[in-house]
Amino acid sequence: MPQIITNTNDLHIVSKPLPPEEFERVKGQLFGFLWSVEGQHAAGIASVQLGEPVSAFAFWRKPDNDPPFLEFVANPEILERVDAQYKSYEGCMSIPGVRCLVPRYPQLTIRYEGSQDLSVCEDRTWVIYDEDARVFQHEFDHTQGILITDVGIVVPKNIGRNDQCPCRSGRKWKKCCGRDI
Ligand SMILES: [Zn+2]
Numbered sequence: 001m002p003q004i005i006t007n008t009n010d011l012h013i014v015s016k017p018l019p020p021e022e023f024e025r026v027k028g029q030l031f032g033f034l035w036s037v038e039g040q041h042a043a044g045i046a047s048v049q050l051g052e053p054v055s056a057f058a059f060w061r062k063p064d065n066d067p068p069f070l071e072f073v074a075n076p077e078i079l080e081r082v083d084a085q086y087k088s089y090e091g092c093m094s095i096p097g098v099r100c101l102v103p104r105y106p107q108l109t110i111r112y113e114g115s116q117d118l119s120v121c122e123d124r125t126w127v128i129y130d131e132d133a134r135v136f137q138h139e140f141d142h143t144q145g146i147l148i149t150d151v152g153i154v155v156p157k158n159i160g161r162n163d164q165c166p167c168r169s170g171r172k173w174k175k176c177c178g179r180d181i
C-alpha cells in the first residue's frame with residue numbers, strides 16, 4: 001500500500017494530465033487506498049497524495065436517493081461555481097491533526113473522465129451539490145497543488161468562544177468566523 005505524502009513541497013506540485021491508458025492502474029491505487037482507510041471516514045484521496053502528481057482522485061459520492069459509491073475522477077475541470085461560498089470544517093490525510101475552516105461553493109458544474117457512473121452523459125458533465133461539491137473542490141484543489149491550509153484558516157481544537165479569531169481579524173471567534181459554526 002502506498003504511503004500517504006505529508007511533505008508540503010511535494011503536495012504543492014501541480015498535477016499533469018493523466019493519459020487514458022493509465023486510468024485503470026491509478027484508479028486501482030486510489031480505490032485500494034480508500035478501502036484500506038475505510039474506518040477513518042476518508043472522503044477522498046488525490047493521486048498527488050500517493051506520490052504521483054497526475055490529475056486524478058477518488059471520492060465517495062453521496063447521491064440523495066442512492067447509496068454512496070466510490071467514484072474515480074481523471075482530468076477534472078470545474079466549469080461553473082454557483083452561489084455564495086460557505087465555510088465548513090475540513091481535514092486532510094496529508095495534514096494530520098489539523099482542521100481548517102474552508103470556504104467552498106455549494107454547487108458546481110464539473111466535467112471529468114474515467115467515471116463508471118451510469119448516469120454519465122455524452123459530454124461527461126455533471127452538476128453536484130453540498131457535501132459532494134465540497135469534497136470535489138478539496139480533491140480538485142489537490143490536483144492544482146492547493147491545500148486546505150492555503151485556502152482556509154487553521155482552527156485550534158480547543159478554541160474558546162471569546163478567543164481571538166484565528167483569521168486575524170482582531171475580533172472574537174464567536175463574533176467572527178466561529179459565528180455560524
Ligand atoms: Zn486532502
Ligand SMILES: [Zn+2]
Pocket residue numbers: 165166167168169176177178
Ligand atoms: Zn474570523
